[in-house]
Each structure stands twice: as C-alpha cells, then as structure tokens.
Amino acid sequence: MRAVTITIGVVVIAATADEPRVLTVRAAVDAGRRGVLRLDALPAGPLQSVHRTLEQGLRAYVEHQTRHTLGY
DSSP, X not given: OOOOOOEEEOOOEEEOSSOEEEOXXXXXXXXXXXXXXXXXXXXXXXXXXXXXXXXXXXXXXXXXXXXXOOOO
16 A cells, blocks of 8 residues: 655735735755755645644644744
8 A cells, every 4th residue: 555645735825905925935945956946935744644634734834834823
C-alpha cells in the first residue's frame, strides 16, 4: 500500500480601502546552480494526523508560517 500525502495550500485575502491583498510567506526554492531563491508563496504544508480536521491543519500552517491568527 502506498502512502498518500495531502498538502494544504491557503489563500488569505484581506479587503482594504485601496485594494485587495493576499497574505504570502517567503519560501526557499532550489534553483540548481543559481542557488536558493527566496520567493513569495502561499502558506502551505502537509496535512498531518495531529490535525483532526482540514480547518485545524489550515489554521496551524497559516499561524506557524505567518505568525498571524486567522479570524473567521
């Protein structure tokens, strides 16, 4: 039997007076001979057995990677 990995990707949008904004994190990406690039990315991570629901996993990764607590 093969193990299955589920990755949670999150888009957090805020409406401001000027324009909508999307919450991003800095992610390290291996660019081969060019080294490691630091790029903007969406908060993401694997769904783990400690997360009893998809929502708990989503909130845990956003809070861990951005240090922001999600509202409702």
